[in-house]
Amino acid sequence: MKTARVKGEAKEYRIGKILCIGRNYADHIKELGNETPERPVIFMKPASSVIGEGEEIVIPPYSSDCHHEAELALLIGTGGSDIPPAEALGHLAGYGVAIDLTLRDVQAEQKKKGLPWEIAKGFDTACPLSDFVPAGAVADPQALTITLSVNGVKRQDGSTGLMIHRIPELISYLSSIFTLEPGDLVLTGTPAGVGPIKSGDSVVAEITQVGRLQVSVK
Known part of the structure; x- marks a missing residue:
């Protein structure tokens, strides 16, 4: 059983659905040559894909092009459906750091065939995840800097203020499709600068x- 912890709180949340948002930063859309969507692009990862601080990513043998994508993660604390945007932030228990790993070669091949691409996003170790800070500790979740470095070299450096679909809108939209439950996670998209990682x-x-x-x- 995979769990999410909020710092300073004794309670742990059993991780449920991991709802991920694609194409939510304009510069990232451009770097991959994709079209800007009218509505949020949604895909899912299983809870079994989560690993924590200090653990190891294992790239599956069926891929030779695994990419990193740093993201702000949202932890749902209070469930609901059809949540109004004005009430959305009140449903959050915390904010965390996630890395959405993507097997870019596998994803491209699946897309070319018109097939789903969960095997490129949901493999074991595909969702490194930090502990969460309480939602109340973050004054403005749309004013946070996201960075990612590989071997000490910075690759990603962006701001959550650049999201196309902002956090209240995302929670409201997702809850109109899926009933959100305590322990569900939302990965909010990645800024530009994604790139490959390799063994070591x-x-x-x-x-x-x-x-x-x-x-x-x-």
């Missing part, structure tokens, strides 16, 4: 006011 790499993602996450590649 050390990966560090940081978000101001939220935390730091370091993992290595086996």
Whole structure:
């Protein structure tokens, strides 16, 4: 059983659905040559894909092009459906640092065939995740700096203020499709600068006011 912890709180949340948002930063859309969507692009990862601080990423043998994507993670504390945007932030228990790992070669091949691409996003170790800070500790979740470095070299450096679909809108939209439950996670998209990782790499993602996450590649 995978759990999420909020710093300073005794309670742990059993991780449920991991709802991920694609194409939510304009510069990242451009770097991958994708079209800007009218509505949020949603995909999912299983809870079994989560690893924590200091653990190892294992790139599956069916891929030779695994990419990092640093993201702000939201932890749902109070469930609901059809949540109005004005009430959305009140449903959060905390904010965390996540790395959405993508097997870019596998994803491209699946897309070309018109097939789902969960095997490129949901493999074991595909979701490194930090502990969470209480939601009340972050004054403005749309004013946070996201960075990611590989072997000490910075690759990603962006701001949550650049999101196309902002956090209240995302929670409201997701809750109109899926009933959100305590322990569900939302990964809010990645800024530009994604790139490959390989065996032996050390990966560090940081978000101001939220935390730091370091993992290595086996």
